[in-house]
Amino acid sequence: MRLTRLPLVCALLGLAGLALAGCATPPPASQPEALASYRQTNDPLEPTNRFLYRVSNAVASVSLTPAARAYRSVFPQPVRNGVSNVLSNLGSPVRFANDVLQAKPRRAGDTLMRFLINSTVGIGGIFDFASDWGYPGHPSDFGMTLAVWGSPPGPYLFLPIIGPSNPRDTAGFAADTAGNPIWALGSGPGITAFNWATLGTTTISQYARNLPGIEEVKRTALDPYATFRSLFRQHREAEIAAAKQGRPRTVPVWFDLPKQPSE
Amino acid sequence: MARRRTLVLAGLLLPFAGPAYAAGEVAEAKAFVERTGNAILGVVNGPGSAAEKRAAFARIVDQAVDVDGVARFALGQFWHVATPAQRQTYLSLFRQYLVFNVTGRLSQYKGTTFTIARAEPMNGDIAVTTTLHTPNSSPTDLQWMISFSTGSPKIVDLVAGGTSLRVTQRSDYASVITRNGGQNVQALLDAMRRQIARLEAGGG
Numbered sequence: 388m389r390l391t392r393l394p395l396v397c398a399l400l401g402l403a404g405l406a407l408a409g410c411a412t413p414p415p416a417s418q419p420e421a422l423a424s425y426r427q428t429n430d431p432l433e434p435t436n437r438f439l440y441r442v443s444n445a446v447a448s449v450s451l452t453p454a455a456r457a458y459r460s461v462f463p464q465p466v467r468n469g470v471s472n473v474l475s476n477l478g479s480p481v482r483f484a485n486d487v488l489q490a491k492p493r494r495a496g497d498t499l500m501r502f503l504i505n506s507t508v509g510i511g512g513i514f515d516f517a518s519d520w521g522y523p524g525h526p527s528d529f530g531m532t533l534a535v536w537g538s539p540p541g542p543y544l545f546l547p548i549i550g551p552s553n554p555r556d557t558a559g560f561a562a563d564t565a566g567n568p569i570w571a572l573g574s575g576p577g578i579t580a581f582n583w584a585t586l587g588t589t590t591i592s593q594y595a596r597n598l599p600g601i602e603e604v605k606r607t608a609l610d611p612y613a614t615f616r617s618l619f620r621q622h623r624e625a626e627i628a629a630a631k632q633g634r635p636r637t638v639p640v641w642f643d644l645p646k647q648p649s650e
Numbered sequence: 651m652a653r654r655r656t657l658v659l660a661g662l663l664l665p666f667a668g669p670a671y672a673a674g675e676v677a678e679a680k681a682f683v684e685r686t687g688n689a690i691l692g693v694v695n696g697p698g699s700a701a702e703k704r705a706a707f708a709r710i711v712d713q714a715v716d717v718d719g720v721a722r723f724a725l726g727q728f729w730h731v732a733t734p735a736q737r738q739t740y741l742s743l744f745r746q747y748l749v750f751n752v753t754g755r756l757s758q759y760k761g762t763t764f765t766i767a768r769a770e771p772m773n774g775d776i777a778v779t780t781t782l783h784t785p786n787s788s789p790t791d792l793q794w795m796i797s798f799s800t801g802s803p804k805i806v807d808l809v810a811g812g813t814s815l816r817v818t819q820r821s822d823y824a825s826v827i828t829r830n831g832g833q834n835v836q837a838l839l840d841a842m843r844r845q846i847a848r849l850e851a852g853g854g
Contacts, residue, residue, distance in 0.1 A: 414832070424727070424824060464786035518788065599758065607751050607849075609841045613825030617818045625812020 429542050430616065436545040440612050443547050447594075455595040469513040471596065474589050475524065476505050476512025480568045485527040489535045493634040497522045525634075526626050529566070530559025534627045543616055548590075551619035675803075679776040679796040680769040682803040686714045687764050687780060694756050707756070708749045716797060716804035717745050723806075724819040725835075728827050732835045740835070743842040750849040761785045764792075775806060 411433045414422050430436060459467070479502035486495035501517040501524060509516050518524060533555050534540070541554035549560065572578055608614035693706045711717065721744035722729050732740060759782070767779040776796045781789050795807035795814075808815045823838055830837035 424828065428821075468786070468788075515788075603755065606852075607754065607845075608822050609838070609845060610822050610825040610829070614818055614822045617821030618813050621813040621817060622811055628812075 428616070429540075431542050432544065436543065437612055439547055440545045440615075443545070443550070446547075451590070451594050452598070454591055455598050458591050458595045459598070467592065467595065470588065471592050472505070472509070472515050473512040474585065474592060476502065476509070477569075477585065481563050481566060482525075482527040484566065485529055485532045485563075488529075488532045489527070489630055491630065491633045494525060494527065494630070497525065497634065498527065525629065527630065528556075528559050529562040530556035531627055531630050533559055535630055540620075540623070543620070545612075545616075551615055556623070675798055676769050676771065676776055679778055679798075679803050680766055682714075682796060683769075683778040683780065683794050684766060686710065686805070689714075690756065691759065691762065691764070694759050695761065700753075704749065704753045707753050711745070711749055711752060714805050715748070716800055716806050717741075717748060719797070719799070719804070719806055720748075720816050720819075721745070723816050724823055726820045726824060728824070728833070728835055728838075731833050736835050736839060739839055740842075743839060743846065746846050747842060747849075750846060754849070759784065767791065777809075 411425075411431055413425050413431075416422060462470070479498055483495055483498040483502065486498050500522040501515075504517040504520065504522065505512045505515055508514075515524070538555050540556065544552045544554065544557065546552050546557065549557070552560070569578075569582065604614050604618070605611050689710055690707075693703055693710070696703075698706070718741055721741050724744065725732065725740060729737070762782055762784045764780045764782050767781050769776060769778040771777075772795070774797075776798075778794045778796055780792050780794065782792055783789050790810065793809040794805055795809065796803050797806040798804075806816070826838045826841050827834055
C-alpha cells in the first residue's frame with residue numbers, strides 16, 4: 388500500500404530537483420526472492436539516497452569529521468562525557484513529554500527523576516548520578532511516539548546532516564524541535580545564540596561519539612551505505628520495542644540495596 | 651486480520667517450538683561466554699605483536715564461533731544460488747574476513763572488563779547478556795547468541811544496541827550481490843577478496 392504512493396513521492400522529489408538519479412525500479416514478479424528483499428529493504432528512493440549519502444560524506448570529510456577529531460583530541464573523555472550529559476539533560480523535557488504521550492508512566496518517572504537529580508546534584512546535568520541511583524536513561528522522541536501509536540516508518544531516507552531516517556522519524560524530529568520548551572523562554576539575541584550554540588555543540592558532540600563506529604563500518608563493510616541502513620533500522624526497531632514494552636521494574640535500585648546482605 | 655491472528659498463534663507456540671534447552675545448557679552457555687570473553691580479553695590486554703594477536707584471535711574464532719553457520723546465514727537466500735565451488739570459496743573468505751574484522755574491532759576494548767548479566771533461551775538459541783565496563787565510558791550491554799546445533803556451544807551472533815552482527819552482514823552482502831546484477835555471487839566473492847587484501851595491507 389505504501390508503494391502505491393511511490394510515483395507521487397518520486398514526482399514531488401523530481402519537482403524539488405532532488406531526483407537526480409530517479410527512483411529504483413522494483414524487480415519483476417518473476418523474481419519473488421529479489422522482490423521480497425526489495426520490499427524488506429524498503430528503500431525505493433535508493434539512487435537519490437545514495438547520492439545524498441555521497442554528498443554528505445564529502446561535506447562531512449572536510450567539516451564535521453575534522454571538527455569531531457579535533458574535539459576528541461582536545462577534550463579528554465570525562466569532559467566529553469560531561470558535555471554530552473549536559474546536552475542530554477537539556478533534552479529531558481521533550482523526552483518526558485514523549486514518555487507521557489506514549490503512556491509509559493515508569494519511563495516518564497525515570498526521565499523526570501533523571502532531570503531533577505542531574506540538574507541539581509549533577510550540577511546542571513554535567514554528572515549523571517541518576518543512572519547510578521537506579522534511573523537509567525533511555526531515548527524517547529516523537530518518532531518513537533508515532534511508532535508506539537502504530538505509525539509505520541515509511542521508506543528509508545538519507546537526509547543531509549541528519550543522516551539515516553524515514554518520513555515518520557523526520558516528522559518526529561520536526562515536532563520535537565518545534566515542541567521544545569526552550570522556545571517558551573521568549574526570543575532575543577541571547578536565546579538565539581544559545582540555541583545555535585546548543586545545536587552546534589550537540590552536532591559535534593554526537594558525531595564525535597559516533598565517529599569510531601562510523602569509521603569502523605567504512606573500514607569493514609563492503610557497502611557502507613547498505614550497512615548503515617541496516618544498522619539504523621535495527622537500532623531504531625530495538626528502541627521502539629523497548630518503548631512499547633515499557634519498564635518492568637517498579638522498585639528503584641536503592642530501595643533493594645539494604646535487603647541484599649541478608650540474602 | 652487473519653494474518654494477525656496467525657502471528658499471535660505463532661507467538662504463543664514459539665516457546666514450544668525448536669530445540670528445548672535444559673537448564674544445564676543455559677548454565678553451560680554462560681560458562682562458555684565467560685571462558686571465551688576472558689580468553690579474548692587475555693589476548694587484547696596481553697603482550698605480543700599485532701600478527702601474534704591476530705593468530706591468537708584466529709584460534710579463538712575457530713574454537714568458539716560456528717563460522718560456517720554464520721557464513722551461511724550471512725549469505726541468506728543467495729546460498730542456494732551459489733555453485734558448490736563458490737560456496738567453498740565463500741566460506742574460506744568469510745573466515746578470513748571474520749578474523750580481520752574481529753581483530754580490528756578488539757583494540758578498542760583495551761582495559762575492558764565484563765560481567766554476565768543473564769542468560770535465557772531466545773529464538774532457539776541461548777542469549778547470554780554481558781555488561782562491558784570500559785574505562786571512562788558508561789557500561790554497555792553486549793548479547794552473545796549461543797547455539798548448541800553443532801553439539802558444543804558456539805557463538806552464532808553478537809547483538810549490541812539492538813543491532814545483530816550477522817543480520818547487518820547479510821544486508822551488506824545482499825546489497826553487493828543485488829547491485830551487481832541481481833544474483834551475482836561472484837561479485838561478492840571478488841569484493842570480499844579485495845577487502846581482505848585491503849585489511850591485510852592496512853595491518854588489520
